Amino acid sequence: MIASLLCLLIPTVSFAQLTDAPTTLTVKLTSTAPYSFKAPDGSTIILGEVENTNNFPVMSVQIWAGFYDDHSKQPLETAIGTTILDIVPANGKAPYIITSPSNNAAITNVSVNLIGFNSAPIKPQVLTISPGPLRLGEGLALSGTITNEGESSTDLTKIHFISYDAFERIVSIVTVEVENIDAVNSIDFKITSDHNELALSYKIVAESKNYQSIMYQITDVQLSSATKLVTINNVAVTDPQGNKFSELKITSPVHITGDIWFRTSSDIESIQQPFVYYVQIIQIGSKGAVEFIGFTEGNFDNEVNQVPTVVWTPEHEGPFFIQVYVWDPDANPLSTPSSDINLVLVT
Structure with missing residues (x-):
């Protein structure tokens, strides 16, 4: 069960290649590193958002997308997409979806660029x-x-x-x-x-x-459960003595801890809830690779608060993003993922 659960945690995601956009554009991408993933048919899908900073609406927003492998600076494929809203309101935002032309398994990175838009009539927001x-x-x-x-x-x-x-x-x-x-x-x-x-x-x-x-x-x-809820707070990266830091040294073990609380309805007198505390560490950059997944198991045995710890020994340099999950042993989530934004730098 644990082995299959680890596979579920790893997202098929790549961070985009960074593309500089002119700061004078009045319609702009909210991120030059949008989320992308492999669809079941093998195609690569990019999800992103544009922001219209004009005081008038726009339409026909055109976004260019390049799909790359790990070896060349030239895209394997290109595509042009637009927003899912026909009209982007004044000072508003609109998502976009762009799909690769083929299901090329070699695609690992993406790049996006805004290439054009037109002014539009006002669509009443009624x-x-x-x-x-x-x-x-x-x-x-x-x-x-x-x-x-x-x-x-x-x-x-x-x-x-x-x-x-x-x-x-x-x-x-x-x-x-x-x-x-x-x-x-x-x-x-x-x-x-x-x-x-x-x-x-x-x-x-x-x-x-x-x-x-x-x-x-x-x-x-x-x-979905009406009687139980696990919340995750105060995710921290510490040394073995509990001292917090955000800059880590390669090959030096660190502890990743979180305050997890189990809340029950008032008529429940006894708590018996096993849990698995997962830590997922993702490299920030062009590949967005999952660097590490670790876990420890525990049980809320009439205790509503626990502070589990997972030990991580960094093996590569660079910036990383840490996210924490709490699931039950059958792979059912007991909480939403940790909402803390935990960034660390390994040198």
């Missing part, structure tokens, strides 16, 4: 979304209501659910199409999907052929 709680477990589920406050019915209405990681990169986009909504009327919607374990924050936006909504932040996030 769609309002009232989301319920976001429920996370083995997957995710979100129900809510969308209301058309405009003067005519909507056409081709889509709702986009967007997940972000600790670096505010988009790591998942789920889109559902709903029926046309009559003027001054509401309908219910439901979104279900797999949950990307890198995701730490969530937004939702809607657009039809004639109307838009604003971008909404999802703040009510709940685990």
Whole structure:
């Protein structure tokens, strides 16, 4: 079980090759190192976001993408994509998705560049979304209501659910199409999907052929279990004596600790919950490789707070990002990933 669980933790992700963008652009990429992953069919998918800093909307935003291997500075393939919103509102943002032309297994790195856009007419933001709680477990589920406050019915209405990681990169986009909504009327919607374990924050936006909504932040996030919840706080990198630091020495062991709390409903008198505390360390750079996965097992035996430790001995120099998970022995998450942004430099 532990061996198969380790495979689940390793994301098929590469950090993009950095591309300098002119600072004078009024429409810009929010990240020059967007999230990318291998789809089940073997193609490489890039997820990213553009920001419109103009006081007017834009459309036809064009993003160039290059797909590279580890050996050449010339791309194996190129593609051009656009935003999932037809109109990017003034001072607003919009996600984009770009897929490689083929399922080339040699692709390991990506690069993106903004190449153009046009001004656009204003699309009234008269769609309002009232989301319920976001429920996370083995997957995710979100129900809510969308209301058309405009003067005519909507056409081709889509709702986009967007997940972000600790670096505010988009790591998942789920889109559902709903029926046309009559003027001054509401309908219910439901979104279900797999949950990307890198995701730490969530937004939702809607657009039809004639109307838009604003971008909404999802703040009510709940685990699927109604009686138990593990929270992870104060993730720290220390020496064996407990002294914290962020600059590490190669081959010198360090301890990665976290405060984990188990909360139960008030009518539960006894706690018996085994857990596995995972530490995943990802190299920051062009490859985004998983440098290390370590774990230790424990049990909440009538104790609501524990401080588990995993020992890591750095083997390579460079900057790294640390993320912590708490799952049960059957690979079911007991918490969302650690929300602390832990960056360390190994020299």
